[in-house]
Amino acid sequence: xxxxxxxxxxxxxxxxxxxxxxxxxxxxxxxxxxxxxxxxxxxxxxxxxxxxxxxxxxxxxxxxxxxxxxxxxxxxxxxxxxxxxxxxxxxxxxxxxxxxxxxxxxxxxxxxxxxxxxxxxxxxxxxxxxxxxxxxxxxxxxxxxxxxxxxxxxxxxxxxxxxxxxxxxxxxxxxxxxxxxxxxxxxxxxxxxxxxxxxxxxxxxxxxxxxxxxxxxxxxxxxxxxxxxxxxxxxxxxxxxxxxxxxxxxxxxxxxxxxxxxxxxxxxxxxxxxxxxxxxxxxxxxxxxxxxxxxxxxxxxxxxxxxxxx
Amino acid sequence: xxxxxxxxxxxxxxxxxxxxxxxxxxxxxxxxxxxxxxxxxxxxxxxxxxxxxxxxxxxxxxxxxxxxxxxxxxxxxxxxxxxxxxxxxxxxxxxxxxxxxxxxxxxxxxxxxxxxxxxxxxxxxxxxxxxxxxxxxxxxxxxxxxxxxxxxxxxxxxxxxxxxxxxxxxxxxxxxxxxxxxxxxxxxxxxxxxxxxxxxxxxxxxxxxxxxxxxxxxxxxxxxxxxxxxxxxxxxxxxxxxxxxxxxxxxxxxxxxxxxxxxxxxxxxxxxxxxxxxxxxxxxxxxxxxxxxxxxxxxxxxxxxxxxxxxxxxxxxxxxx
Numbered sequence: 312x313x314x315x316x317x318x319x320x321x322x323x324x325x326x327x328x329x330x331x332x333x334x335x336x337x338x339x340x341x342x343x344x345x346x347x348x349x350x351x352x353x354x355x356x357x358x359x360x361x362x363x364x365x366x367x368x369x370x371x372x373x374x375x376x377x378x379x380x381x382x383x384x385x386x387x388x389x390x391x392x393x394x395x396x397x398x399x400x401x402x403x404x405x406x407x408x409x410x411x412x413x414x415x416x417x418x419x420x421x422x423x424x425x426x427x428x429x430x431x432x433x434x435x436x437x438x439x440x441x442x443x444x445x446x447x448x449x450x451x452x453x454x455x456x457x458x459x460x461x462x463x464x465x466x467x468x469x470x471x472x473x474x475x476x477x478x479x480x481x482x483x484x485x486x487x488x489x490x491x492x493x494x495x496x497x498x499x500x501x502x503x504x505x506x507x508x509x510x511x512x513x514x515x516x517x518x519x520x521x522x523x524x525x526x527x528x529x530x531x532x533x534x535x536x537x538x539x540x541x542x543x544x545x546x547x548x549x550x551x552x553x554x555x556x557x558x559x560x561x562x563x564x565x566x567x568x569x570x571x572x573x574x575x576x577x578x579x580x581x582x583x584x585x586x587x588x589x590x591x592x593x594x595x596x597x598x599x600x601x602x603x604x605x606x607x608x609x610x611x612x613x614x615x616x617x618x619x620x621x
Numbered sequence: 622x623x624x625x626x627x628x629x630x631x632x633x634x635x636x637x638x639x640x641x642x643x644x645x646x647x648x649x650x651x652x653x654x655x656x657x658x659x660x661x662x663x664x665x666x667x668x669x670x671x672x673x674x675x676x677x678x679x680x681x682x683x684x685x686x687x688x689x690x691x692x693x694x695x696x697x698x699x700x701x702x703x704x705x706x707x708x709x710x711x712x713x714x715x716x717x718x719x720x721x722x723x724x725x726x727x728x729x730x731x732x733x734x735x736x737x738x739x740x741x742x743x744x745x746x747x748x749x750x751x752x753x754x755x756x757x758x759x760x761x762x763x764x765x766x767x768x769x770x771x772x773x774x775x776x777x778x779x780x781x782x783x784x785x786x787x788x789x790x791x792x793x794x795x796x797x798x799x800x801x802x803x804x805x806x807x808x809x810x811x812x813x814x815x816x817x818x819x820x821x822x823x824x825x826x827x828x829x830x831x832x833x834x835x836x837x838x839x840x841x842x843x844x845x846x847x848x849x850x851x852x853x854x855x856x857x858x859x860x861x862x863x864x865x866x867x868x869x870x871x872x873x874x875x876x877x878x879x880x881x882x883x884x885x886x887x888x889x890x891x892x893x894x895x896x897x898x899x900x901x902x903x904x905x906x907x908x909x910x911x912x913x914x915x916x917x918x919x920x921x922x923x924x925x926x927x928x929x930x931x932x933x934x935x936x937x938x939x940x941x942x
Binding site: 408413416420423556557592597 | 674676735750863902906907
C-alpha cells in the first residue's frame with residue numbers, strides 16, 4: 312500500500328512537470344499549428360538561467376524566500392524573452408512556407424541550444440557560459456523538511472510546494488486563456504488566424520505572446536524539477552520535452568485542459584509501469600503511449616476531430 | 622535491355638572499386654567508408670523525406686536493426702575450415718547484409734503501416750519515438766549485448782562492398798524515381814489530397830517507399846558495423862538520424878545527386894574538423910536553421926546535377942544562335 316502511495320506521489324510530481332511543459336506545446340500548436348521542437352530546450356535554458364541567478368544572488372550560502380521568488384521570476388522572464396526571440400528569428404520568417412520547413416528549423420534550434428550549451432566557456436564573461444557538458448548542481452533554495460507522513464510515505468515541503476506552484480500556474484493560465492482579452496485573442500487566432508487578423512486582432516503580437524507565455528511555464532517547470540532533482544545539464548530538456556509533447560498529443564493537442572490531464576496521466580502511467588514491471592523501459596513507455604494514441608484516437612482525449620480542408 | 626542498363630554501373634564499378642581498394646591507404650579508406658555509408662543513408666532517406674515529402678526522423682533505428690541482424694549472422698556463421706576464406710567470408714557477408722536489409726525492411730513495414738496514415742509532423746515524432754524504442758529495447762536485451770553492444774564483429778566490410786552498396790542505393794533511387802511508383806510518390810509530395818483524388822493509394826505508396834528506405838538504412842548499418850567491428854546502441858541514437866536529415870535537407874529534398882553531394886561534403890568536412898568535435902552538432906544545427914531561412918530548397922532543390930548541365934547547354938545554344 313505504501314509502495315502504491317509512493318508511486319502516486321512520484322507520478323503526480325512528474326506528471327505536473329510534464330503538464331507544465333505540455334502547455335507550451337499545446338498553446339503554440341493551437342495558434343501556429345507548429346510543433347515547437349525547441350520547447351524542451353527552453354526548459355533546459357530555464358534551469359540554467361535559474362542556476363546562474365541563484366549563484367549571482369548567493370542562494371547557496373543564504374537562502375531566503377525573497378531570493379527564491381526572484382530566481383523564479385527571473386528565469387521565467389529570461390525564458391519568455393528567449394521564446395519571443397526564437398519565434399521572431401526562426402519561425403516568423405517561415406510562417407507562409409510549408410509547415411515542414413518550420414519543423415526543420417525547430418529541430419535546428421533545439422540542437423543549437425543543446426549543443427551550444429555544451430561548448431566550453433567563453434572568455435571574458437562574468438559567468439561561466441556556456442556551461443559545458445558536465446552536469447551542474449542546483450543549490451538548495453530552501454531547506455527540505457518532511458511535513459507529514461502517510462503510512463511510510465514521507466511527504467516533504469518540496470512535494471507540497473511544487474504541486475501547489477504547478478497547480479497555481481495552471482489555474483493562472485486557465486484564467487489568462489478564458490478570462491482575459493489576450494486569452495480571447497489567442498483563442499481567436501487559434502480558431503482562424505486570417506479571420507482573426509481581419510477582426511483587428513494583432514496576430515503577430517498574440518503569437519509572440521503565446522510563445523513567451525509557454526516558455527515561461529517551461530522555465531517554471533524546470534525550476535520545480537531542479538529543486539528536487541538538482542542535477543542539470545544541457546541535454547536535460549530532450550526527454551522531458553519529447554514526453555511532454557506526447558502528453559500534449561494525448562490530451563488533444565491545442566487543448567489547454569487536455570495538456571494538463573495528459574501530463575498527469577502520462578506521469579502516473581510511466582511511474583506505475585516503470586515502478587511495478589519494467590523499470591529499464593521507462594523512456595520507451597511514453598512513445599508506446601504516443602503510438603497507441605495516434606492509432607486509436609489521433610485527436611487525443613479532448614481534441615476535436617478536424618477534417619482536412621483542401 | 623533495361624535490366625541490363627541498371628546492371629551496367631555494377632559491372633563498370635567493380636574494377637574501379639577494386640583498384641581503389643588496392644590503392645587506398647588505411648586513413649583514407651576510413652574516410653571513404655564513412656562517406657560511402659553516409660551516401661547510402663542520405664540517398665535512402667531521400668526516398669521518404671525527398672521524393673514522398675514525408676518527414677522521417679528514425680533512420681538510425683533501421684540502421685540499428687540492420688547492423689545487429691548482420692552482425693549476429695556473421696558471428697553465427699563464424700569461420701570455415703574447408704572453404705577458402707575469400708569465398709566464405711564474402712558469401713556470409715552477402716547473406717548477412719541481405720538479412721539485415723530484410724529485417725530493417727520488415728521493421729519499416731511494422732512502423733510504416735500505422736504511422737504513415739498520420740500527417741507530416743506527427744510522423745516525425747512517431748519515427749523519432751520508434752528510434753528511441755528500438756534503442757531502449759536493444760539496451761535491455763542481454764542476447765544483443767545490452768548497452769555495451771556486440772564486439773568482435775568480423776572485419777568483412779571493404780571499400781568494394783561499400784561502393785557496391787552506394788551504387789545499389791543510387792540505382793534503386795533513380796529507377797524508383799523514374800517508375801510509376803516514383804511518379805505516385807512525387808504526386809503525394811506535391812499534394813497528398815489531390816493525389817488521393819486521382820486514385821493514388823497514398824498510404825500504400827508511402828509505406829512502400831518507407832520500407833525501401835528502411836532496407837537501405839539496414840544496409841548502411843550492416844556495412845558500418847562490420848567496419849568499426851562494434852555494434853552498440855549508442856551509435857544509433859536520434860542524433861545520427863538528424864545527421865542524415867541534415868544531409869538530405871542540405872542537398873535538396875528530392876535530389877539524388879544532391880543527397881550524394883551533401884553526404885560527401887559533410888562527411889569529408891567533418892574529417893577536416895577533427896579535434897573540434899564539440900562544434901560538429903552546433904555547425905549542423907546552425908546549417909539547418911540558416912538553410913531553412915535562406916534557401917529552404919537546399920543546394921539543388923528537386924533538380925539533379927545533370928539538369929544543371931542541360932539548362933547550361935540550352936542557354937549557351939541560345940546565346941550562340
